[in-house]
Amino acid sequence: MFNKKGGVGKSSLTVNLAAISAHNGLKTLLIDLDTQCNSTAYLDAMQLKGANSIADLFEQTITFHLHRRPAKDFCQATKIENLDIIAGSERLAELESELDSRHKIYKLKEALQSLSDEYDRIYIDTAPALNFYSMSALIAAQRCLIPIDCDDFARQGLYSLQQKIAEIREDHNAELEVEGIIANQFMSNANLPKQIVSELIAENYPVLPEYVSQSVKMRESHQAKLPLIKMAPNHKLTKSLVGIFDILEKG
Ligand SMILES: Nc1ncnc2c1ncn2[C@@H]1O[C@H](COP(=O)(O)OP(=O)(O)O)[C@@H](O)[C@H]1O
Numbered sequence: 110m111f112n113k114k115g116g117v118g119k120s121s122l123t124v125n126l127a128a129i130s131a132h133n134g135l136k137t138l139l140i141d142l143d144t145q146c147n148s149t150a151y152l153d154a155m156q157l158k159g160a161n162s163i164a165d166l167f168e169q170t171i172t173f174h175l176h177r178r179p180a181k182d183f184c185q186a187t188k189i190e191n192l193d194i195i196a197g198s199e200r201l202a203e204l205e206s207e208l209d210s211r212h213k214i215y216k217l218k219e220a221l222q223s224l225s226d227e228y229d230r231i232y233i234d235t236a237p238a239l240n241f242y243s244m245s246a247l248i249a250a251q252r253c254l255i256p257i258d259c260d261d262f263a264r265q266g267l268y269s270l271q272q273k274i275a276e277i278r279e280d281h282n283a284e285l286e287v288e289g290i291i292a293n294q295f296m297s298n299a300n301l302p303k304q305i306v307s308e309l310i311a312e313n314y315p316v317l318p319e320y321v322s323q324s325v326k327m328r329e330s331h332q333a334k335l336p337l338i339k340m341a342p343n344h345k346l347t348k349s350l351v352g353i354f355d356i357l358e359k360g
């Protein structure tokens with residue numbers, strides 16, 4: 110899940126899609142690459158940040174170890190069945206420049222490859238920046254989802270984002286596909302979101318045909334630290350997220 114813009118729903122969508130995936134019986138892993146740890150908090154996993162966070166996984170690539178711990182060691186169970194997490198950490202910030210200068214950009218890809226027998230699906234939440242970690246994610250991933258919040262500024266970054274993804278595909282990850290743009294916080298009774306989405310479609314941006322509406326249920330779900338599929342399985346918002354998940358699975 111990636112967009113340089115913050116507040117567009119990256120963490121909300123990553124957690125909810127991963128939870129729906131787990132709910133469907135798929136062994137699922139969420140990796141939180143944002144120092145803000147919003148996905149980790151949402152999954153009520155802040156207590157797991159300790160010694161097995163994503164920062165610890167990256168850190169062992171730049172410190173000497175006789176035996177490096179396998180990536181599986183950093184995957185911890187959440188309270189949701191079939192859903193594990195590699196918890197986020199503020200310490201990612203202090204490690205970033207050293208990881209970058211020592212060319213560790215493929216380490217996440219290696220970690221994911223080593224986990225491919227363990228998990229059916231891996232969802233990655235990223236920070237609102239094209240930093241070392243989101244680059245690592247785009248190099249490791251097979252598909253990229255771009256959420257937008259359907260306001261006027263949402264479009265502005267999309268063109269350069271697509272260019273950047275095309276560049277990463279060419280230089281580092283031939284597999285990488287933009288799976289789609291997710292229209293989040295869509296308000297069907299307002300004109301601007303409709304106009305923005307129809308303009309994007311007219312410009313051939315791959316907007317997924319299921320829109321995620323704006324609803325207080327999302328905030329309630331954050332507060333309850335419970336993804337919507339568990340908290341409100343029959344809510345309209347949940348149904349649209351399930352709709353997105355189904356589109357992704359049809360791939
Ligand atoms: N569909 C939605 N309806 C209502 N609020 C939403 C929706 N999606 C996200 N939000 C809210 O918007 C804020 C930003 O969402 P978040 O997922 O943290 O974005 P990001 O990870 O891109 O910064 C959060 O407070 C979240 O609760």
Ligand SMILES: [Mg+2]
Nearest residue numbers: 119120143147
């Ligand atoms: Mg976030």
